[in-house]
Amino acid sequence: MKLPLIALLALVVAACSEPEPGAPAPSTAAPEPRRALWILAEGSHRTLEDPARIDRLLERATRLGFTDLLVQVYRGGRSWFPSSHADDTPYRNIVASSGEPPLRRLLDGAHARGLKVHAWFNALSLARNRNAPLLEHVGRKAVTVDRAGRSLLDYPRYDVPPPDRQHTRLGTPGLWLDPAVPGVIEYLEQTLDDLVEAAPDLDGLHLDYVRHPLALPFAPGSRFDVGLDFGYGEVSRIRFEQEHGVKFRRGDQWDGFRRDRVNELVRRFKLRLPEAWALSAAVLPWADRAYLVAMQDWRRWLEQGWTDFVVAMVYMRDEPLLRYVSHGLRGGIGGERVWLGLGAWLFLKQPERIQIQLDQVRAVNPAGIALFSYDALADAPEVLEGLRWTNN
Secondary structure, rough: OOHHHHHHHHHHHHHHOOOOOOOOOOOOOOOOEEEEEEEEEOOOOOOOOHHHHHHHHHHHHOOOOOEEEEEEEOOOOOOOOOOOOOOOOHHHHHHHHOOOOOHHHHHHHHOOOOOEEEEEEEOOOOOOOOOOOHHHHHHHHHEEEEEOOEEEOHHHHHOOOOHHHHHEOOOOOOOOOOOOOOOHHHHHHHHHHHHHHOOOOOOOEEEEEOOOOOOEOOOOOOOOOOOEEEHHHHHHHHHHHHOOOOOOOOOOHHHHHHHHHHHHHHHHHHOOOOOEEEEEEEEEHHHHHHHHHOOOOHHHHHHHOOOOOEEEEEEOOHHHHHHHHHHHHHHOOOOOHHHEEEHHHHHHHHHHHHHHEEEEEHHHOEEEEEEEOOHHHHHHOOOOHHOOOOOO
């Protein structure tokens, strides 16, 4: 009896696809997630300031199964690498005391152990540094202005002034830059160039504070007549009018303009990086809140290839919520490149909770898991040493 042609073809395909006798079956298991640690420049351990602390970090990270180090090298307009644009006093002080550049020792030791090092770069936050070189170069207009026309430079104690203070707070008090102001992105690019020149063999750049500041409670977009948001400096409003050919007004078009300026920073940084470097960013875990409130369109960054991955900061004490959010982050655009960042410092006195959260996020097979922070965990060494990356 003759077989139908389609059945004959199916038999041929099946025969060709069978493995040779004795050949191992192809693995279908998901790859293990990358395992990262955030290391603060000015945390409790100030790791980069002492060669012995760098060596201790590398020994611990290797023994405990970490694969990536997110090492803070630029914050508050100050750098831990030689720079003619940032205030590189921290770098110069370290070299004067130890006799060697801190990133050189870190990179050589990390790469010898198979660890990747990403330079953690606080982009649009100056902390509380009024003397940052960027401010001296660009001027007062570089600092963002709120909806009421007040510069953060004029906020008392770097937080919302009265009478708004009765019901509104800044999520992270301090000085924030407005990326719509000409000169801001350019100066940050020049600072990045200094980093690339100082440490070209880094494995990546990890952006932080690449968004607008958040006022609590949140206002979902400028079209509402409630809440507090930012980016309203005169220079930014004039630029909006020139680019859109309309008189300034709040609303979706204005929000899109502000969001595009943050996108511009990310896109331009990606174009400036050495080809071998990965670009990542620490992001808010709620994509809609990031988009509407913080002007941080990180799903688009992944979609366009402007970032290679993002680390969603799922810092929360509520394990059911962590489960919901983690599953949601693995879906949607770019979900396969979302790492999950846990706030390990929240549970130093309840280390079993850290393990519960680790197991929860591992269950969704993320591309990576990061812990904040090395400094907090190193202050509780029994917690750090007790971390388990598997259920075995």
